[in-house]
Amino acid sequence: MSSKKSRSLLSAGLSLSFFTLCSRILGLVREMTKAAFLGTSKYADAFGIAFMIPNLLRRLFAENAISVAFIPTFKGYLEDSDSSEGKQTIHDFLSATITLISFLTTCVVLAGILLTPLIVRIFLDNDDKSLLAETTILTRIMFPYLVVISIAAFFQGVLNGVKIFSPSGFTPVLFNSVVIAATYILTPILTGNIEDSEVKAQMAARAMSIGVISGGCVQALFQLPFVLKTGWTFHFTTLKKAFTNPGTRRVMKLIVPTIIGMAAYQLNDVVSTALAGKAGTGIVSSLQYSLRLQELILGIFAVSIGTVILPDLSGLAKKEMWADFNAMLIQASKIMALISIPVTFFSLVCGEEIISLVYKSKKFSDESVRLTLVAFRMHIAGLFFIALNRIISPAFYAQGNTKSPTVAGIFGFAVNIALAVAVVTFRNDGTGAGIALALSIASFANTVALFIFLKKNQNLDVKAVTKGTIFYSLKLIVFSLIAAVPTFFVRNALNPVFAGRGRLIDFGVPVFACAMVFAIAGVAMLVITKDEIVRVIIRKFKHR
Template structure:
């Protein structure tokens, strides 16, 4: 008996180590993906700036991407993987393996058929869809070019759905690295093809260079999607599961696909609210002025970089621990861990917010400013970025609090909070978009994210063991503390920044003109902040330091 327990402990330990390694590898891939996504936006800025063609590309890419997020990703993560895992657990003999293979083939057939139908309809209806995103006075040439770009990129929906299906098989088999790498591959291909293809495209219509670059990027998106699917296919083949098609009748009547569809339908309602929000925001952005769509996208890419590095990683890491504590009903430790995660997010995002408010123009200029991304483009993006960045903490903390609900098996309350958030966002966008343009749309997202946070705390009171009032009180005290520290740290940066910029303004390379000032001001801000944390003996900072020291000692041992 002892031997068996020892064997089980070893197996559990090996499994935990394997999952930990997979989690770390996936975090590294996520970070690389965010960096490459930023480089893709930098490429877009260099070739398109905030021109009408930048907006055209943004709208054209958003339309198939909307269906991808709504159906492909949602179907795989929420419905296919859990169902596939169920089949794998029952896969003990030849007959059960045959049923699993039939389910895999039926799902691939269903995904391929439905996405092919949507793709064909999207290509046909593109000229009718595109005007919904523009005002009545928009140049007909821009409308036609946006429809053309939409038609180029709509097949991306078909290939990326196949890629998502392959990811589902791999993740179901606990293989994460290939799927984690594909976004890096996609962004790299888009960048590469944009640079190679833009000067090579024929131009009988004498289109401006921005139009050719938008077309090149569109071909890059489609090619990148194809490579995302092709790259994963050999790894899927190694698992032993065949990627074959079956008849449509078998696909629609397979018990597994019926279960997948039953799981998808409820979640699509929640996802549709989110996608409707994105759709309405983009549509209004396209109507309020040239460059608004692209400036919003440039700003969001900077924000997503920070969120991807910290919030998503912390949320992913704490979910298994919270689930374990909830199962054991160790509520004191559960609440302590949740509060600590929230405080870590505040420790990161609040100082980043204040630094970005002071040096946002320098950051945007460093990342994006080129011949096509002019000073006017910088100011347009900065106006949006300031309103986006003040919502950084709320967006990040929502991704930390939601796993606390999931840990207890409750997905309804965070979904309800999300729907309320999206409703508020749409209402504010409709009110503020025309008078404030991009800034109004950005502010709407920030305000809605705050509302989401408030409702998550309200809903905490309905959960067993969660001390909403205590967590909220301690969180607010810590936030005020971080705001005070950040204001103090921002003061020397605010006064020194003009002199540093002037010292490097004579150089022609933007990495020197803006990069060195950003580096110096960031160091001043960070050193001031660290000194304040040490002087006031901040417990969260000390906790992080202790964990880093313990990990180093464990590695040495």
Template sequence: MKRSLLSSGIKLSFLTFLSRILGLIRETTKAAFLGTSALADAFGIAFMIPNLFRRLFAENSISVAFIPVFKAYLEDSRTKPAAQAELKDFLNAVCTLVSFATAITVILGIAAAPFIAPCFLKSSDTEIIPELIFLTRVMFPYLFVISVAAFFQGILNSVNVFTPSGFTPVLFNIAVISAAHLLSPHTANPARAMAYGVIAGGTIQALFQLPFVIKQGFKPAFTGLKRAFGNAGTKRVLKLIGPTIVGMAAYQLNDVVSTALAGNAGTGIVSSLQYSLRLQELILGIFAVSVGTVILPDLSSLAKRKEYEAFERMLSQAMHIIALITIPISFFLFVFGENLIILVYKTQRFSDRSVTLTLHAFRFHIAGLFFIALNRIIAPAFYAQSDTKSPTFAGIGGFGVNILLALILIKPMKGGGIALALSLASFANTVFLFIFLNKSKTLHTGSLLPSYVLYAAKLVLFSLICIWPLYFFKERLFMPFAHLHRFFAQGIPLCIAALIFALCGICLLIVTKDKTITYALKRRRR
């Protein structure tokens, strides 16, 4: 089981790492063309609005409801010949519902753009509002194509095929980057060029996965709406989605309120928060999302077979891997965050002010990295058991904490206040999830939390030991390269510091005979 988890995780992590690197290049391209200007804020807000519905319709519905139900149909189809027809009808019904719901939302979103978009920018930025409305209308159809892509991804992930879906974000980022460079000279501004790239990239994501879905023997098609809503499988999906829509809507409302607060706090706050989040998501995407994506189908199968001891072992292993990665990285990035921001973003349009704004948010975002990653591992444990209410209540609790703190902190701390509110809300969400996990009737997690807290505390201590000398010798480390281009002036000493930090940490883990690192090293030798 561990071997399967590690093997699938490594493959998906490599592809996700590649896509996140390209996502970072995409964000670097945005920084080079737009900086932290009002136009950059407008593009970020316009992309955020359809993205909110994407997470609600696509990611939420597929991961929380579709995969567990589809896995159940697959299990039945292996023993019951009649279940093959039921499986086909179920896929057609879901395909119809996803397409219908997202198409209606896109139409309504385009029509309502003039009323929605202006809420996210302060009155002094009225000259940019027409552009914001235009960009919102251009990018709203992205919701439709990316929802279809997520549906295909759900099918493939359910049969443990992860590579095609892992590669599609790479294609998306290439499309946006290429559009920015190729279309900018021919459009009114670079933001429009990137918006066209977003639509092209989402379409490519859907079309690329379709042949792999067909290769697995599935050919989703449309059916009548009455038949789609009446399908037994879709009723189960909708029943599972119902509670989570409330929780997910609360979670997404975090983004809405935070973006509105940031847009009214001053020019550049929205874009600086997004630049900061992109760096944070690079780490989350490589590890937390990859591990969470890989374990969900396996956890669903173990839950269906009631193999809860194996279920607990897989969950515990995933949690330890996340702690081992995110806690040390958080300490390293807190010390070297400014150098990373300069390396990735610093250009003529991305000024010293832009660096300061982004660093202010980044340090507070990094404080919540571990908890955000942990939440993305624990939540699948509930979804695999068809328990959508627990993470929903946890999400609502986190939402309440985030909005309350954001309203309090936005005035004295600007973008940093919004970032800190998100990190503290992520911690609160983790606490709520552990409370619900401890109340589970099928899992025996009483001893899981104390041992895990001790393991996390050990990693915090080791991280402090490793980062302490680097903190004091930081200036001496960067000084010999200061006269070089920023890629070398920042990149070379950053790599040296990261290598020293990693080697120091690995030595401490080996000396203390850490089980997780020992297992990883054994697999490496094999």
């Protein structure tokens, strides 16, 4: 690869990482908007469940089909696109694909809208008729999102196939912006002069739902001009041609085997949400607020580390440079530990202030803070294992092994569901703590399974990877505990001083001050011990 192409690829990767980070931040702002208008009310639960249903289908089929099946097939066709016959083949393939996507998703949406009253009963207590009715309305509003977002995924596949990434990377930013704007603009219009807080929350949930379907349309429409600029045209064709096209048949053959593994991973959300919905009001939304904070933390560092370090794994595996591969894997695992373990301890100390700073307003009461905090403490306990899985799984993919991460994912799913069911059945305390803890334990089980499967590769020194990761993690746990002590006392001293001065000062100043104290103590210990990973990170970013 020439240096010019390398720079272009790096630029595209950094651009995509930037848009991903912006999307995560706006996703948090979207949750802050939801918290302000809905809190942890039953309407927040209704919206969370209603949005999860089409969103699950999007992740399972649209994203899976595009990444696993469509793009590889499209790229195969592009290699033979020089001739007029090759161009016509691509045109027919794209036309058949857009027809198939539109037809199948429309059928699913129509069936889903008809069956919505039965579907939502899976997730909610059947005794609350008003909640069932409102969740049914919101689900029916958002179900068509599946059609437009699947078309948007198709456009993304075309663009990514010709190595254009930025437009697709920017669309989640647009989506979150539209949802936020729709909530603020439409809620007063739908509410009118009604002052009843219950009605306001109900209308806000509907406004957000309208924002979701509008945001999906914007995601598709925004990419269309960029797709047309590529020169590849398409149109709707007959269903017979769509189903019999060799390209679409190849796509369907490629996607079916991967759906099982993907389904196991995605069903974690479904079953956890179903259990939470039956455990009490506010638990679904509190778990979602907690997970959004965790996703932001993961997004900030996981994307950056992936951009700078992980692409090297594929190159080393291809060259069979297993010693370097092993060293890179140990290094990447330690970097994840260096960031996620201190973040975990800081979040445990200042979790209440962080949640209050981000979410507390209007409908998000002290009870909402309490519900979200107990879930957040359990979720954050699994942060390191989730982060580590982001490193170990690509190590398998770099070797062309997709089976092992899939089996590990299914095992983690089984552990999560078994523990969550046990908690809700035998020890339901009216919070989402048990369900959140089940997910963290399942992430640990997934990590253990990945390390066990890693041993099958005779070229890797798995013992060195395991030993290096464990000992480095223990060192960081000790450092984090030491740094947490002064942070805890500073927190307790500052909270009364700044109380009652507005949310930003009330919670923002203590969080910032505590973060500085924790960071100074932690960095000081790393510098004193001459930590090698800190030097590696600095050197990597300097070279980029």
